[in-house]
Amino acid sequence: MFGLGAKVNPAVCGRCRLVASDLLCDAFGQQKGPLKMAEKLALVGIGKIARDQHIPSIADTPALVLAATASRNPAATVDGVPAYPSLAALLEAAPEITAVSLATPPQARFADAALALAAGKHVMLEKPPGATLSEVHALEGLAAKAGVTLFATWHSREAAAVDAAREWLSDKCLISFHISWKEDVRHWHPGQDWIWEAGGLGVFDPGINALSVMTAILPAPVHLVSADLHFPANRDTPVSARLRFGGPAEVTAEFDWLEKGPPAWNIDIETREGKARLSQGGARFAPEGGEETAGANTEYRRLYTQFAKLIEEGASEVDLAPLRHVADAFMLGRRVQTDPFEW
């Protein structure tokens, strides 16, 4: 820890290898900025999620600095940050970049990720990590070969009350677990045609958030036993779905993209020891008769902090369980044709 020896306790000071920690400040007086150079990060895909979440979260992460962006759209730039038309152009012009975060649609994810890994850059992937499971397996191999970090993120797992729900469930006997994930696609994905194109996952794009929470908090793995997927007649991805998982408890999910008004992102849990609801996409957890946990949305800040930590540790984190359930649903599910969808 910077040669500070026994005076700093690493168990207390988890961040001190990345930035000047409070502990270091207390012990050694005021520090000016990070002790270690921040990772120079490139962000690829400057769309809605980049502006809403990635850019402010990177700005809030001391271990990272946004050093370049890439977008096919020449107007999609960030003030004061060099912008490039492609990741290839970016990497050629800015070789000092050490890490790349991909916020592009999943269909375009692999080529850029492979390029970045081959160039020796650490890579963070928006969810879902790819349009196929096999490509993410291939990326894991490339990252291991290059000796760099690959981080497949699941932002909903970082919602404020997910840890509380996992903790609460860990010593209970599950009876039922019902996911209800309903939102208005016109509000949340306005005009985003890629979600309706093959590989765009349709209603599983939000639904995979629920599955990422489910796989993070259930004490034992489950697997799909049946699914109904409703495809609009004029689209290649489903607009709604019902899933039933097998196992000792009744685990079900209902995804709907045609919900009017405010979204419903809830999981209702029943155990022998009592009931609970995880709501607001994981931001609020309320066990019946128990203490409620709730908090503000810091999902992407937590992801970028974790990315920096993984880089520092030389580790990767790639959990494909949520995408595996989605692939299983497409493989196992019955397809039902529904009304055409127009924006």
Added chain:
Amino acid sequence: MFGLGAKVNPAVCGRCRLVASDLLCDAFGQQKGPLKMAEKLALVGIGKIARDQHIPSIADTPALVLAATASRNPAATVDGVPAYPSLAALLEAAPEITAVSLATPPQARFADAALALAAGKHVMLEKPPGATLSEVHALEGLAAKAGVTLFATWHSREAAAVDAAREWLSDKCLISFHISWKEDVRHWHPGQDWIWEAGGLGVFDPGINALSVMTAILPAPVHLVSADLHFPANRDTPVSARLRFGGPAEVTAEFDWLEKGPPAWNIDIETREGKARLSQGGARFAPEGGEETAGANTEYRRLYTQFAKLIEEGASEVDLAPLRHVADAFMLGRRVQTDPFEW
């Protein structure tokens, strides 16, 4: 090795812990029967593939003895072998069973596999190993916990010329790799309605054989970039499909279940160093201008020999790559509706 000490070289005598080997016979005179008791095997699912392949192959495997069968069909029995209506009944009546082989349709695979693993039995799975990827992951966990062998088989990988194709490809620079897997479903799956039910995979049931060969012989992993799946209007699984994989070479596949006449199970390979064809489902490999490799079908004999070896070694073998490509195809593929299918 049975206390025979330095006189037996395990590197030479790979089978001697299972059966009396030639080496032991030479060294110590005639042996009467196996030195080790054969595994008492139960076969579940006494249908077409069980009669065509499993039963004769088990009979040819000295390390295994068929000790019981289970089938929902009371008429589906094997002469001289105790028959039960379910695996649960079998396990209760015949606790001496040490290994279970499942030749049931994939939709029914998980419950029996979980039951057998929980009872401490070694388990061998027909292809595909399950109706979902997640359930096979769960089975891997159960097998590890029980300390028993789980073997997810891919019989086409054991075809006579697959090893020769892998060897030939290993030092070549691939230009293109085209799979053409066409057969008459009415001939190969007469009246088997489970293949048309959700989870039955449709034309991917034979197609996954090609993908199991592909993933065994290609020197580097590939991933799907596009797929067209043709669904009969009255069925839940596709009757034909076209796949395109990404990577430095052109890798494509064409699956068709409406081929009249003899089946076409071919892979045409072009490399910078020359062309080759793997045909007859992997039984024949012919490099242009080179020596042909061909042989009889001993696929299931090789599988059962491998199962016995895995049990002896205390190891499992579960490669999900072929099923992952199928799940990817369902997730990424465009669905096209075609003419209804009737037997």
